[in-house]
Amino acid sequence: xxxxxxxxxxxxxxxxxxxxxxxxxxxxxxxxxxxxxxxxxxxxxxxxxxxxxxxxxxxxxxxxxxxxxxxxxxxxxxxxxxxxxxxxxxxxxxxxxxxxxxxxxxxxxxxxxxxxxxxxxxxxxxxxxxxxxxxxxxxxxxxxxxxxxxxxxxxxxxxxxxxxxxxxxxxxxxxxxxxxxxxxxxxxxxxxxxxxxxxxxxxxxxxxxxxxxxxxxxxxxxxxxxxxxxxxxxxxxxxxxxxxxxxxxxxxxxxxxxxxxxxxxxxxxx
Numbered sequence: 531x532x533x534x535x536x537x538x539x540x541x542x543x544x545x546x547x548x549x550x551x552x553x554x555x556x557x558x559x560x561x562x563x564x565x566x567x568x569x570x571x572x573x574x575x576x577x578x579x580x581x582x583x584x585x586x587x588x589x590x591x592x593x594x595x596x597x598x599x600x601x602x603x604x605x606x607x608x609x610x611x612x613x614x615x616x617x618x619x620x621x622x623x624x625x626x627x628x629x630x631x632x633x634x635x636x637x638x639x640x641x642x643x644x645x646x647x648x649x650x651x652x653x654x655x656x657x658x659x660x661x662x663x664x665x666x667x668x669x670x671x672x673x674x675x676x677x678x679x680x681x682x683x684x685x686x687x688x689x690x691x692x693x694x695x696x697x698x699x700x701x702x703x704x705x706x707x708x709x710x711x712x713x714x715x716x717x718x719x720x721x722x723x724x725x726x727x728x729x730x731x732x733x734x735x736x737x738x739x740x741x742x743x744x745x746x747x748x749x750x751x752x753x754x755x756x757x758x759x760x761x762x763x764x765x766x767x768x769x770x771x772x773x774x775x776x777x778x779x780x781x782x783x784x785x786x787x788x789x790x791x792x793x794x795x796x797x798x799x800x
Contacts, residue, residue: 560601656752
């Protein structure tokens with residue numbers, strides 16, 4: 531009988547063939563907590579165990595529960611080769627919230643005044659290209675097509691897309707590379723021992739965002755602001771959807787409701 535640690539290691543390795551970024555690590559963590567709760571041989575878990583755990587986490591946040599369900603479903607389907615019953619994987623209702631876009635002038639002032647070159651480029655990629663945090667982390671030098679001013683982005687669900695960047699951003703990229711001499715990935719980090727690592731960390735990007743944009747801001751808000759700005763400038767929603775890497779244009783349509791200035795300019799009956 532395989533031990534829990536062996537099963538989790540094999541599961542993570544299997545996930546890494548399906549997903550990019552931190553998904554494999556996150557899913558493995560959720561499955562570890564599920565197996566700890568069930569407290570039985572990892573190969574003998576059932577749909578009823580899944581249901582009981584689903585009830586156990588009912589008071590957690592929506593996003594936590596949603597990722598946990600996705601992770602355990604992947605464990606059943608990909609690793610155990612078992613069918614997941616609908617009753618076991620019932621999802622909580624999502625609270626529909628409008629994405630929080632930041633004003634263009636506010637973002638431009640903040641980004642322009644950043645002295646740290648790495649932080650400036652990361653924030654510019656968030657607002658200037660609408661990249662997700664993981665997409666910034668996974669951006670390789672070979673993905674930058676300077677002659678065409680295009681980025682080749684490997685996004686969620688292993689979907690690849692092209693994203694244009696401005697001449698100003700091109701100059702920033704060149705200046706950054708001359709100073710940092712990146713290897714493979716555009717952004718390299720350091721581990722606890724101070725040694726250079728291949729990839730920058732997501733926590734470092736969040737820290738830079740709060741430091742240089744706003745303590746209340748997360749990096750994804752730059753992506754929201756990018757989408758809102760494009761639509762406000764008349765870019766077709768189908769094009770914006772492709773630039774964001776959305777599988778369904780309905781996901782992009784929410785940004786049509788974000789530009790408060792448009793609402794304030796509406797001619798009202800009274």
